[in-house]
Amino acid sequence: MTAHIPPDRHLPSQEAVDLVVALQRCLTNFHARKEEPAILDGEGNDQLPALARYLEARRVRAMLFGQNLFADPAWDILLALYQAELEGVALTLEQLSETLRLSLSVVVGQVGTMERRGLLDEHRTSPNSRRRRAIRLSPLAMDAMASWFSLAFEE
Numbered sequence: 001m002t003a004h005i006p007p008d009r010h011l012p013s014q015e016a017v018d019l020v021v022a023l024q025r026c027l028t029n030f031h032a033r034k035e036e037p038a039i040l041d042g043e044g045n046d047q048l049p050a051l052a053r054y055l056e057a058r059r060v061r062a063m064l065f066g067q068n069l070f071a072d073p074a075w076d077i078l079l080a081l082y083q084a085e086l087e088g089v090a091l092t093l094e095q096l097s098e099t100l101r102l103s104l105s106v107v108v109g110q111v112g113t114m115e116r117r118g119l120l121d122e123h124r125t126s127p128n129s130r131r132r133r134a135i136r137l138s139p140l141a142m143d144a145m146a147s148w149f150s151l152a153f154e155e
Contacts, residue, residue: 090134
């Protein structure tokens, strides 16, 4: 299975393509054992309640055990951006920092890494500050997150 890239989009990094292909293979293998077709594209509205419960469980876990014990800022950022995408909004770096209770420097560093891997697209830029720019998941990252969600939460 290969990813289709529309002609008006820039080419994603090889790491991002490899990630999506690996997730698609994993999902296909998982569904093959269950004799069901793989679901790579679905209605995001069906995923929102389960995703919201998962995010709340992660927040409660951090409150109960402490924020740093389960430190995984990149994953938290991907989850927040996936939820925002399903809701049809874009988030700024400051919003991510506030929502996830991460320092802005951690968010900026993680976002830079994800951008270099082709997982994020800039939505719009504020001329005043790099921090005020809104970001969204790239199409490849959306495919990867949808595949992960299907694998993790679908029966």
